[in-house]
Amino acid sequence: MTSGVAIVGVAQTRYEAAKDHLAYNELVYEVVAQLLRETGMKMADIQSQVTASQDMFDGKTISSMSVNEVVGGYLKSEAKVAADGLQAVLYGAARILSGSFEYTLITAHAKESESRRPAVTVSMFDPFTQRLLGLHDAISSGLQAQRYLHMSGLTAEDLAELSRRRHLDAKKNPLAQRAGDFSIQQIMESPHVAGPLREMMVSPSSDGACAVLLTGAEKASAFGRRAVWIAGMGNCTDAYWTERDLAAARALELAGATAYQAAGISDPARQLDVAEVSARCAHEEPLFAGALRLFDGDARKWMKEPWKGEGVAVNPSGGAITGNPTSVAGLTRLAEAYLQLSGQAGEHQVMGARTALAHAADGICGQGHSVVILRANSGN
Amino acid sequence: MPKKVAIIGTGQTKHTARRTDVNIRELVNEAVTRALSDADVRLEEIDAIMIGNMEPFEGFMFPEHWSVEGWGGYLKPSVKFNTGGTVGTTTIAASYYYIAAGIYDTVLAIGFEKQSDGHTQTAITTVGDPVWERTMMAGAVGNFALMASTFIAEGGVTDEHAAKVAVKARHNGARNVNAHLQMPELKVDDVMKSELLSWPVRKLDMCPQSDGAVAVVLTADHLAKKRCPRPAWIRAVTTAHEQQYMGDSPKRLAVMRSQMVASRRLYKVVGITNPRKELDVAEIYEVASWAELAMYQNLGFCEPGEAGKLIDEGVTLMGGELPVNPSGGVLCTNPIGATAMIRVAEAALQVMGKAGAHQVPNVKTALATGYGGNAWTDAMILTASTN
Amino acid sequence: MAKPDDVIRVPFLMKMEYRYALGAYASRFFQELKDHGRLIGIRCPECQRVYIPPRPVCGICFAETGDWVPVSNEGVLVGATVVRLPFIDPMTGERRPVPYGMGIIRLDGASTAMYHFVDETDDAKLKVGRRVKARIRANRQGNMRDIECFELVD
Numbered sequence: 001m002t003s004g005v006a007i008v009g010v011a012q013t014r015y016e017a018a019k020d021h022l023a024y025n026e027l028v029y030e031v032v033a034q035l036l037r038e039t040g041m042k043m044a045d046i047q048s049q050v051t052a053s054q055d056m057f058d059g060k061t062i063s064s065m066s067v068n069e070v071v072g073g074y075l076k077s078e079a080k081v082a083a084d085g086l087q088a089v090l091y092g093a094a095r096i097l098s099g100s101f102e103y104t105l106i107t108a109h110a111k112e113s114e115s116r117r118p119a120v121t122v123s124m125f126d127p128f129t130q131r132l133l134g135l136h137d138a139i140s141s142g143l144q145a146q147r148y149l150h151m152s153g154l155t156a157e158d159l160a161e162l163s164r165r166r167h168l169d170a171k172k173n174p175l176a177q178r179a180g181d182f183s184i185q186q187i188m189e190s191p192h193v194a195g196p197l198r199e200m201m202v203s204p205s206s207d208g209a210c211a212v213l214l215t216g217a218e219k220a221s222a223f224g225r226r227a228v229w230i231a232g233m234g235n236c237t238d239a240y241w242t243e244r245d246l247a248a249a250r251a252l253e254l255a256g257a258t259a260y261q262a263a264g265i266s267d268p269a270r271q272l273d274v275a276e277v278s279a280r281c282a283h284e285e286p287l288f289a290g291a292l293r294l295f296d297g298d299a300r301k302w303m304k305e306p307w308k309g310e311g312v313a314v315n316p317s318g319g320a321i322t323g324n325p326t327s328v329a330g331l332t333r334l335a336e337a338y339l340q341l342s343g344q345a346g347e348h349q350v351m352g353a354r355t356a357l358a359h360a361a362d363g364i365c366g367q368g369h370s371v372v373i374l375r376a377n378s379g380n
Numbered sequence: 381m382p383k384k385v386a387i388i389g390t391g392q393t394k395h396t397a398r399r400t401d402v403n404i405r406e407l408v409n410e411a412v413t414r415a416l417s418d419a420d421v422r423l424e425e426i427d428a429i430m431i432g433n434m435e436p437f438e439g440f441m442f443p444e445h446w447s448v449e450g451w452g453g454y455l456k457p458s459v460k461f462n463t464g465g466t467v468g469t470t471t472i473a474a475s476y477y478y479i480a481a482g483i484y485d486t487v488l489a490i491g492f493e494k495q496s497d498g499h500t501q502t503a504i505t506t507v508g509d510p511v512w513e514r515t516m517m518a519g520a521v522g523n524f525a526l527m528a529s530t531f532i533a534e535g536g537v538t539d540e541h542a543a544k545v546a547v548k549a550r551h552n553g554a555r556n557v558n559a560h561l562q563m564p565e566l567k568v569d570d571v572m573k574s575e576l577l578s579w580p581v582r583k584l585d586m587c588p589q590s591d592g593a594v595a596v597v598l599t600a601d602h603l604a605k606k607r608c609p610r611p612a613w614i615r616a617v618t619t620a621h622e623q624q625y626m627g628d629s630p631k632r633l634a635v636m637r638s639q640m641v642a643s644r645r646l647y648k649v650v651g652i653t654n655p656r657k658e659l660d661v662a663e664i665y666e667v668a669s670w671a672e673l674a675m676y677q678n679l680g681f682c683e684p685g686e687a688g689k690l691i692d693e694g695v696t697l698m699g700g701e702l703p704v705n706p707s708g709g710v711l712c713t714n715p716i717g718a719t720a721m722i723r724v725a726e727a728a729l730q731v732m733g734k735a736g737a738h739q740v741p742n743v744k745t746a747l748a749t750g751y752g753g754n755a756w757t758d759a760m761i762l763t764a765s766t767n
Numbered sequence: 768m769a770k771p772d773d774v775i776r777v778p779f780l781m782k783m784e785y786r787y788a789l790g791a792y793a794s795r796f797f798q799e800l801k802d803h804g805r806l807i808g809i810r811c812p813e814c815q816r817v818y819i820p821p822r823p824v825c826g827i828c829f830a831e832t833g834d835w836v837p838v839s840n841e842g843v844l845v846g847a848t849v850v851r852l853p854f855i856d857p858m859t860g861e862r863r864p865v866p867y868g869m870g871i872i873r874l875d876g877a878s879t880a881m882y883h884f885v886d887e888t889d890d891a892k893l894k895v896g897r898r899v900k901a902r903i904r905a906n907r908q909g910n911m912r913d914i915e916c917f918e919l920v921d
Binding site for chain 1: 381382403428429434435436439440441442445446448449453454455456457458459460461462463464470473474476477478480481482483503504506507509510511617618619620621622623624637638641752753754
């Protein structure tokens with residue numbers, strides 16, 4: 001089952017704490033140029049672009065202006081979603097399925113090093129009752145983590161163990177920002193963030209960009225195994241963070257269900273080979289993986305069992321916790337899922353991966369969720 | 381086979397300088413409630429919601445998340461766009477593509493801005509690149525005046541022409557219950573004597589800053605035909621961008637590359653060879669009276685150098701051959717996140733025959749344009765029939 | 768319904784601090800300006816357009832830009848205005864004093880134009896078509912303010 005849209009190439013920068021040598025247009029041009037080289041495409045053949053970035057992080061009203069020339073937007077149809085790059089993929093797929101465009105280039109960028117995160121994220125909070133309390137997104141994540149541990153029975157040490165595993169996995173990902181063989185103690189003793197969250201349980205500030213090329217069935221055939229099909233897509237919006245139980249993710253359940261239905265997946269824990277789940281903070285991974293039905297039973301059991309080649313391999317790239325910027329993290333998940341299904345994931349390849357999930361979360365404690373199911377091209 | 385897409389209902393707030401009686405959630409809810417009622421569609425029948433707004437104006441990142449229950453987004457698919465002045469048309473274009481693709485059948489598109497919550501001029505200045513442009517930005521007015529000066533230098537337009545456009549807009553606005561500025565008594569002389577902000581732009585040549593919201597219900601052909609006696613069909617949609625920096629197109633108002641290219645693309649798709657004759661009405665995004673004159677040329681309503689003649693001859697007045705902005709346009713109403721979508725909503729009202737006191741008779745074909753960023757253009761054509 | 772006097776407004780001051788990276792192209796341009804008081808642009812090898820600001824790719828040809836070429840610090844006004852409307856300058860947080868002259872300047876040798884201040888506040892004199900020359904500061908930091916403004920010539 002396929003929607004009729006395929007990904008035929010991806011490009012990512014290395015994720016780093018500070019890319020001081022790159023202006024925004026240079027940052028995004030790096031991935032655009034790489035993507036064109038790898039796919040053998042010319043920008044003249046691409047008429048449609050969807051970009052993703054956040055004005056408040058970039059310090060620029062209409063942040064897409066910084067990149068619209070280097071994504072080939074001159075006289076062409078570029079639009080920007082003020083959300084994660086995975087939302088841009090959903091829209092890009094719609095543009096292709098509408099028959100209006102043969103290809104759509106998707107890019108996402110952010111340089112978190114250029115701003116102070118608390119000063120930026122405070123602007124997401126209720127202006128009447130919350131900003132004056134000095135809330136920013138580290139605190140809301142800490143509150144959510146606290147609530148989730150309480151409801152799930154997981155402990156801070158469990159989160160540390162998850163973080164340990166992901167940073168170890170990341171050693172096999174040459175693009176990863178923070179990777180290494182850290183101990184539980186190191187993680188538990190890293191600087192306190194909020195609630196049960198320590199610095200090593202949360203994504204470090206990150207700079208980076210990612211680009212993805214989408215096309216329809218007609219053009220995808222030329223790419224052979226490098227074409228990976230979008231088999232299902234879903235998106236859903238939850239209530240504001242203080243209006244819902246932060247230990248649940250109803251909107252993600254619905255987004256997942258929509259994507260699974262389109263992809264003909266009734267048993268994700270057994271039918272998915274890989275899931276790249278956006279989890280900027282450690283607690284988000286079991287929370288979101290649970291909502292996506294990536295494991296049976298409760299999270300404690302799942303967390304105790306390292307993936308041994310059965311069940312779904314979650315975040316073989318290391319995941320967002322190892323360092324992914326806002327707006328890019330979900331697109332990175334898609335890029336990584338694509339690499340898995342096209343057999344290009346190198347050292348972190350999950351052998352025989354045929355079906356994968358990519359997920360993005362937007363807003364405070366994951367209010368908006370996007371899910372994409374990918375299927376390897378059975379043509380080759 | 382792509383689906384055909386139509387607008388079957390719209391809703392706007394009464395736009396004004398300052399809505400101190402509502403917050404963002406309540407403001408948007410007004411427009412959404414009106415649109416659903418106008419379309420005779422229940423929230424349950426909306427498959428997805430697409431929303432446009434410019435965060436820096438309210439100093440609010442993800443304001444749509446905070447206000448979600450006001451616009452009906454709870455547990456529905458939604459996506460937020462932010463592209464500057466074009467955001468309203470960008471959001472309609474996205475709604476169009478999603479429905480044409482068969483992903484959603486019925487989409488609610490929303491645009492809003494509560495300019496009075498923040499500092500508009502400042503947030504516009506931060507459009508400027510911080511390394512190359514921002515130090516020398518002069519706010520929207522100064523920068524606009526610079527652009528207008530390039531246009532005047534081409535010849536064929538005078539302040540009086542601009543003043544006539546300004547008067548046309550405010551008279552039209554007086555017949556639009558939702559318009560912010562309604563000045564039925566405004567005279568050309570009033571405009572030409574108004575405060576000179578930055579030559580050639582006078583106070584009455586400029587658009588206001590408004591608080592307002594607009595919502596539009598779009599649906600696929602099989603539903604549009606069943607639900608709506610006179611839908612406004614979206615026949616063609618296009619966008620054209622510019623290069624990165626302000627000075628890349630030195631005469632960017634006089635010769636707006638994006639607008640020239642976008643409009644010719646649209647005309648080709650629908651088979652228009654003489655837009656002045658074949659369009660029945662146009663709702664265009666004119667930030668100032670001078671912009672409208674330049675756009676007459678860039679959109680092919682007249683030859684270069686002839687824009688002054690067009691307004692002198694009354695072609696673009698109500699009752700003229702091609703009325704431009706019967707709603708009063710941006711010159712009357714400008715909540716930036718909504719403004720471009722208001723152009724589409726107004727064009728749809730014209731096609732649907734629901735424009736009330738500012739209705740142009742017998743509208744079959746309407747043009748709506750968005751403008752913003754670095755002289756970017758969105759444009760679309762709405763028609764009464766699907767052929 | 769609340770009357771205007773009843774309304775409570777919650778003030779919120781956002782201080783947004785950013786460290787913007789120049790990148791390779793801007794760095795080269797400003798290094799030349801700082802060290803030598805000279806302006807340079809970058810040329811597209813296909814269409815031969817010379818770009819200020821310099822950039823990695825010519826958006827029209829989508830070809831990577833090539834040579835750096837000298838650009839004159841003299842040019843012509845393509846647009847001109849005297850700004851009389853005060854507003855808050857986001858770089859300083861303060862009201863910028865008015866009136867001040869501004870221009871869209873097409874430097875000799877560049878295909879693009881630069882928006883900058885022009886030292887003239889008489890509408891009758893600040894006209895499109897006049898030639899201008901950059902007033903480059905003696906004491907330069909390597910940013911756009913190294914060009915203090917432009918002045919009318921002839």
